[in-house]
Amino acid sequence: MRTAFIQTLTDAAAADRRVTLVVGDLGFGVVTDFAGQFPDQFLNVGVAEQNMTSVAAGMALAGRIVFAYSIANFPTLRCLEQVRNDVCYQGADVTIVAVGGGVAYGALGATHHATEDLAVMRAMPGMNVIAPGDPLETAAATRAAAAGIGPTYLRLGRSNEPTVHAGQLPWSLGRAIRVREGRDLTLIATGGMLPTAVAAAEQLDQSGHAARVLSMHTLKPLDTQAVLLAARETGTIVTLEEHSIIGGLGGAVAETLCEAGLGNVRFQRIGLPSAFTKEVGDQEYLRRHYGLDVESVVRRVTELFEQGPRAGADIP
Amino acid sequence: MSVDLRQLANRIRLRVVEMSHRGRSSHVGSSLSMADLLAVLYGRILRIRPDAPDDPERDRLILSKGHGCAALYAVLAETGFFPVEWLATYYQNGSRLAGHATADGIPGIEVSTGSLGHGLGMACGMALAARRDGRPYRVFTLLSDGECDEGSTWESVLFAPHHGLENLVAIVDYNKIQSLGHVKDVLDLDPLAEKWAAFNWAVREIDGHDLGAIEATLREVPFTPGKPSCLIAHTVKGKGVSFMEDELLWHYRSPQNDEYRRAIEELEDQ
Numbered sequence: 001m002r003t004a005f006i007q008t009l010t011d012a013a014a015a016d017r018r019v020t021l022v023v024g025d026l027g028f029g030v031v032t033d034f035a036g037q038f039p040d041q042f043l044n045v046g047v048a049e050q051n052m053t054s055v056a057a058g059m060a061l062a063g064r065i066v067f068a069y070s071i072a073n074f075p076t077l078r079c080l081e082q083v084r085n086d087v088c089y090q091g092a093d094v095t096i097v098a099v100g101g102g103v104a105y106g107a108l109g110a111t112h113h114a115t116e117d118l119a120v121m122r123a124m125p126g127m128n129v130i131a132p133g134d135p136l137e138t139a140a141a142t143r144a145a146a147a148g149i150g151p152t153y154l155r156l157g158r159s160n161e162p163t164v165h166a167g168q169l170p171w172s173l174g175r176a177i178r179v180r181e182g183r184d185l186t187l188i189a190t191g192g193m194l195p196t197a198v199a200a201a202e203q204l205d206q207s208g209h210a211a212r213v214l215s216m217h218t219l220k221p222l223d224t225q226a227v228l229l230a231a232r233e234t235g236t237i238v239t240l241e242e243h244s245i246i247g248g249l250g251g252a253v254a255e256t257l258c259e260a261g262l263g264n265v266r267f268q269r270i271g272l273p274s275a276f277t278k279e280v281g282d283q284e285y286l287r288r289h290y291g292l293d294v295e296s297v298v299r300r301v302t303e304l305f306e307q308g309p310r311a312g313a314d315i316p
Numbered sequence: 317m318s319v320d321l322r323q324l325a326n327r328i329r330l331r332v333v334e335m336s337h338r339g340r341s342s343h344v345g346s347s348l349s350m351a352d353l354l355a356v357l358y359g360r361i362l363r364i365r366p367d368a369p370d371d372p373e374r375d376r377l378i379l380s381k382g383h384g385c386a387a388l389y390a391v392l393a394e395t396g397f398f399p400v401e402w403l404a405t406y407y408q409n410g411s412r413l414a415g416h417a418t419a420d421g422i423p424g425i426e427v428s429t430g431s432l433g434h435g436l437g438m439a440c441g442m443a444l445a446a447r448r449d450g451r452p453y454r455v456f457t458l459l460s461d462g463e464c465d466e467g468s469t470w471e472s473v474l475f476a477p478h479h480g481l482e483n484l485v486a487i488v489d490y491n492k493i494q495s496l497g498h499v500k501d502v503l504d505l506d507p508l509a510e511k512w513a514a515f516n517w518a519v520r521e522i523d524g525h526d527l528g529a530i531e532a533t534l535r536e537v538p539f540t541p542g543k544p545s546c547l548i549a550h551t552v553k554g555k556g557v558s559f560m561e562d563e564l565l566w567h568y569r570s571p572q573n574d575e576y577r578r579a580i581e582e583l584e585d586q
Binding site for chain 2: 040043045046048050051053054055056057058059060061062063064081082085086089090
């Protein structure tokens with residue numbers, strides 16, 4: 001995703017000299033070529049994320065289309081009030097880019113795990129929240145943001161994520177992509193969980209549960225129509241996110257279902273517990289530990305079906 | 317056309333006291349301490365046109381100490397950016413003038429501020445973009461002394477000289493009182509000018525109520541070619557109303573009926 005991002009941004013910067021990349025002294029091996037190619041469209045502010053965000057907002061208010069880039073929680077939580085006041089409140093054309101969404105930085109530990117970012121960024125007024133599911137979605141999202149769509153959060157994985165989509169991608173902001181068809185349930189995935197959702201769906205198919213897969217690359221604005229359609233047509237919704245169970249994709253989908261009177265649809269959130277990990281390991285290890293690997297997802301869904309037609313029906 | 321700076325500063329003060337009284341709002345002392353600075357900036361220094369507040373080549377002023385906005389609204393109204401009648405609605409239900417500088421449709425307000433330690437960073441971004449885009453405009457920002465406690469302020473102080481932002485001017489309204497006490501007692505900033513100078517700013521110190529000195533000094537920016545300029549303006553909180561001067565109370569209190577009348581009388585005599 002990182003590579004797709006910088007390649008797309010490089011093309012955008014060549015085409016439009018307003019497109020500017022601001023970094024907080026991170027991006028080794030990623031941003032070097034961009035910096036050399038577009039010195040007037042690149043800025044390393046140093047290890048100072050509050051100033052990075054304010055400077056990005058100031059440049060945007062002076063006519064630039066700015067991408068403020070760092071890793072994990074540094075461009076979001078570290079400078080949250082700058083994000084809220086300087087970017088969102090002013091409606092500045094700033095896209096905040098965080099590499100290492102979820103537990104991508106594995107063994108670096110909990111300081112480097114971005115596991116509440118989606119919830120917090122969703123809560124920011126006027127903010128678009130995008131977590132692409134593969135490199136093609138990353139490129140499409142970057143192209144969209146480079147046109148200037150106002151305050152935006154772009155959450156990326158790291159590198160070498162598999163490409164899920166094939167051919168021309170029908171990507172647009174706030175429109176879920178139906179990656180796979182199925183009648184019995186819908187797996188809704190955001191960010192780097194998309195390949196897991198597709199693989200789990202294939203296994204579930206073989207055990208008689210035909211799963212639709214939606215790539216919910218945009219958490220805000222949420223494609224509520226796709227959620228409601230999936231609920232009505234498939235009756236079961238399972239959300240998948242490499243993020244705290246609180247306030248991310250699962251929360252957003254639950255809000256949508258309940259407010260539409262579909263609170264009794266069979267529904268399961270799969271995500272990370274609201275806890276700091278005590279485990280040490282790489283992304284795959286941690287995903288497995290927290291039940292975000294393909295086998296765990298298949299098991300959770302199978303158990304859900306074994307519980308009966310409607311989980312909510314048991315609640316008095 | 318040349319504005320009488322003394323009169324303009326005095327009108328700002330009268331408006332501030334009226335607005336604070338009518339709106340029962342805080343920060344009257346913070347607004348009064350920078351009235352002379354704003355009078356010079358809007359009367360003489362800033363290259364702006366009230367009839368074209370969005371002119372791309374205009375100088376920008378960011379009120380980083382957004383809580384002093386009553387004085388900013390007053391000077392904008394007095395210099396023709398919007399009708400003075402708007403001032404009567406300040407801080408009241410349904411008004412467009414909030415208690416912190418709000419850029420939402422108010423001509424002349426560049427950015428919304430209110431939380432401390434944000435303005436200088438945004439000013440840095442604007443100044444850098446202006447220079448890279450070959451634009452002639454300058455960016456001024458007015459800070460409080462209290463917000464020099466904020467770490468984010470010092471991130472920006474470090475940034476600007478590194479990038480040689482000579483089109484950037486930071487003015488510190490050093491009125492020596494912050495939210496809970498005198499700066500010296502809460503978190504001492506002295507020697508403040510030396511701190512900015514050590515970060516490679518070109519620094520001047522003046523009496524922030526000496527209109528001639530403010531104008532003469534601000535006409536000389538950049539103080540040193542290739543460096544951002546910092547003006548430490550030594551001011552008195554509540555300046556212009558004797559019983560408000562250097563009194564912490566007037567960071568918060570809005571003048572009640574008798575206080576309001578006495579303040580207006582004093583200002584009308586000046």
